[in-house]
Amino acid sequence: MSAIRLKHVWKQYDDQVVLENINLDVKxxxxxxIVGASGCGKTTFLRMLLGEESPSRGELLLDGEPLAxxxxxxxxxxxxxxxxxPHLTALGNVMLGTELERSPLLxxxxxxARRQARAQALExxxxxxxxxxxxxxxxxxxxxxxxxxxxAQALMKKPRILLLDxxxxxxxxxxxxxxxxxxxxxxxxxxxxxxxxxHDLKEGFYLGTRLLVFDKVRHDPQAPGAYGANITYDIxxxxxxxxxxxxxxxxxxxxxxxxxxxxxxxxEGDKP
Ligand SMILES: Nc1ncnc2c1ncn2[C@@H]1O[C@H](COP(=O)(O)OP(=O)(O)OP(=O)(O)O)[C@@H](O)[C@H]1O
Numbered sequence: 001m002s003a004i005r006l007k008h009v010w011k012q013y014d015d016q017v018v019l020e021n022i023n024l025d026v027k028x029x030x031x032x033x034i035v036g037a038s039g040c041g042k043t044t045f046l047r048m049l050l051g052e053e054s055p056s057r058g059e060l061l062l063d064g065e066p067l068a069x070x071x072x073x074x075x076x077x078x079x080x081x082x083x084x085x086p087h088l089t090a091l092g093n094v095m096l097g098t099e100l101e102r103s104p105l106l107x108x109x110x111x112x113a114r115r116q117a118r119a120q121a122l123e124x125x126x127x128x129x130x131x132x133x134x135x136x137x138x139x140x141x142x143x144x145x146x147x148x149x150x151x152a153q154a155l156m157k158k159p160r161i162l163l164l165d166x167x168x169x170x171x172x173x174x175x176x177x178x179x180x181x182x183x184x185x186x187x188x189x190x191x192x193x194x195x196x197x198x199h200d201l202k203e204g205f206y207l208g209t210r211l212l213v214f215d216k217v218r219h220d221p222q223a224p225g226a227y228g229a230n231i232t233y234d235i236x237x238x239x240x241x242x243x244x245x246x247x248x249x250x251x252x253x254x255x256x257x258x259x260x261x262x263x264x265x266x267x268e269g270d271k272p
Pocket of ligand 1: 014037039
């Protein structure tokens with residue numbers, strides 16, 4: 001069964017149609033990358049998956065059931081610019097979600113519960129390569145480190161679905177390569193289903209197993225809000241069509257296969 005299914009989903013704000021008639025099936029463990037012109041509704045799509053927005057029409061199903069109309073622990077999210085709590089250390093920021101969940105009023109844990117949450121948070125910081133910076137405050141972290149922190153925080157609740165909205169868009173190319181290696185490693189280790197918006201087509205092909213192109217094909221100059229964007233291309237890259245995948249990767253100068261081999265190659269400073 002598909003983990004996520006969208007059936008004839010429309011999203012509209014007043015008389016502005018943003019997305020129209022989106023139909024999509026995504027299986028557990030896919031890495032879906034999303035590209036499209038600015039303002040065509042990519043973030044709106046992600047926010048519907050997160051549960052921050054509801055479809056105006058149509059159905060959005062998770063394991064065959066309507067998706068809860070509010071963000072839940074099964075979905076984690078990372079935005080381009082992450083706003084961390086400036087008065088908390090990296091460790092404190094990663095622990096915060098657990099503390100708020102288990103102690104909603106005080107936002108603090110004590111004794112064994114606190115020790116457990118701390119150990120889990122340290123493990124997560126280690127997984128994203130931030131263990132040495134556990135006691136640093138956000139102002140002391142670079143942009144890449146802040147995004148690592150954001151990923152650690154999103155993964156703390158052990159979500160099944162990770163939503164990434166241009167998570168590496170503000171980072172320098174060298175740092176982006178490290179982040180690509182990190183996200184591929186985490187994805188391969190956890191089996192997460194990932195949706196990631198990017199403005200970088202190459203990044204979309206490189207990281208994803210499937211690339212969605214959002215585009216608005218119908219325009220009415222008299223009524224700019226009359227039509228919304230749809231998924232105009234749904235390109236299987238990776239497992240579903242290995243031959244096409246290799247061909248596409250070759251065309252943009254990437255090694256033939258993704259996965260641990262590629263991660264290793266990138267760590268060695270080879271091509272992206
Ligand atoms: N809460 C809202 N109320 C009204 N209009 C909204 C709301 N959220 C988004 N929109 C509109 O929906 C359209 C799509 O916005 P969205 O942010 O989803 O696009 P995007 O493809 O992610 O753009 P970008 O690539 O520039 O981030 C825009 O015209 C935006 O103004």
